[in-house]
Amino acid sequence: MQGFICPVCRGALVAEGRSLFCQNRHCYDISKRGYVNLLMSQSSSDSRHGDSREMVAARSDFLDLGLYEPLCRAITDEVLGAAKDGMYILDVGCGECYYTAKIKAALEKFSPIVCGIDISKDALAAGARRDRGINLAVASAYDIPVSDGCADVIINLFAPHKESEFSRILKNGGTLIRVFPERRHLWELKCAVYSSPRENEIGSTDIEGFVTVDKKELNYQIELKSNKDIKSLFMMTPYSYKTSADDERKLDGIDYMKTSVDFAVITYKKSK
Ligand SMILES: C[S@@+](CC[C@H](N)C(=O)[O-])C[C@H]1O[C@@H](n2cnc3c(N)ncnc32)[C@H](O)[C@@H]1O
Numbered sequence: 001m002q003g004f005i006c007p008v009c010r011g012a013l014v015a016e017g018r019s020l021f022c023q024n025r026h027c028y029d030i031s032k033r034g035y036v037n038l039l040m041s042q043s044s045s046d047s048r049h050g051d052s053r054e055m056v057a058a059r060s061d062f063l064d065l066g067l068y069e070p071l072c073r074a075i076t077d078e079v080l081g082a083a084k085d086g087m088y089i090l091d092v093g094c095g096e097c098y099y100t101a102k103i104k105a106a107l108e109k110f111s112p113i114v115c116g117i118d119i120s121k122d123a124l125a126a127g128a129r130r131d132r133g134i135n136l137a138v139a140s141a142y143d144i145p146v147s148d149g150c151a152d153v154i155i156n157l158f159a160p161h162k163e164s165e166f167s168r169i170l171k172n173g174g175t176l177i178r179v180f181p182e183r184r185h186l187w188e189l190k191c192a193v194y195s196s197p198r199e200n201e202i203g204s205t206d207i208e209g210f211v212t213v214d215k216k217e218l219n220y221q222i223e224l225k226s227n228k229d230i231k232s233l234f235m236m237t238p239y240s241y242k243t244s245a246d247d248e249r250k251l252d253g254i255d256y257m258k259t260s261v262d263f264a265v266i267t268y269k270k271s272k
């Protein structure tokens with residue numbers, strides 16, 4: 001386990017056996033489930049949005065269908081464009097590491113240090129099951145236990161973030177990759193649940209101190225061939241906690257659905 005700093009004194013953490021220590025001997029045990037807990041305090045907004053065990057399982061079930069593979073390839077291509085030997089890559093809000101693990105596999109010849117942080121222990125346990133070689137810490141995206149200017153690449157996919165943390169952590173000229181749901185993302189799924197669905201609003205994607213170097217739009221249809229697959233997709237979206245039980249029950253009798261996916265993959269460089 002490497003790549004993190006002590007959340008108390010901000011010194012580098014070094015592994016000794018099954019624990020991490022800083023120079024002041026603050027100690028953090030590496031859980032048998034494959035992550036280290038570096039979260040100092042959990043604010044109410046953090047705990048509300050950390051994915052539950054059920055959401056994590058739904059996300060894994062859905063992603064393992066391979067329907068988001070084109071998105072994963074688009075992200076991986078962007079990371080490969082910034083690849084170099086020994087690079088440090090951080091996935092902010094990595095979830096159960098579907099993308100993190102595939103990106104790590106694609107980067108193998110560069111011997112990267114791949115780290116992920118998430119507020120959900122269940123997500124990280126599932127991430128460690130995908131690949132024990134990913135360095136995983138329980139932490140908040142708003143206060144990331146990683147040293148200043150250490151990262152070559154940050155990815156942040158459908159997860160909370162704080163822009164000032166991106167600029168603190170990235171090297172000058174480092175790469176940030178983010179994915180945004182576009183207007184018609186999961187439109188038919190929304191139509192099945194809501195009587196008056198609304199298209200996603202698209203705000204500015206600019207980030208101060210960063211230059212947008214690439215924007216790829218991916219828009220295609222996915223086919224869900226069972227009620228379980230439809231429910232897994234629904235469960236891993238923010239709709240699962242925003243929808244009434246009555247609306248959610250509308251999915252009960254549906255065994256087949258085609259729905260649009262509509263993403264933008266945006267690549268930024270931190271200005272020097
Ligand atoms: C929609 S999921 C995306 C997961 C992953 N990036 C993916 O695309 O598969 C959002 C993730 O953000 C995590 N999360 C929520 N609030 C967080 C916070 N304050 N800090 C870090 N992670 C957070 C959740 O636990 C969840 O794993």
Ligand SMILES: [Zn+2]
Pocket residue numbers: 006007008009010011022023024025026
């Ligand atoms: Zn310390």
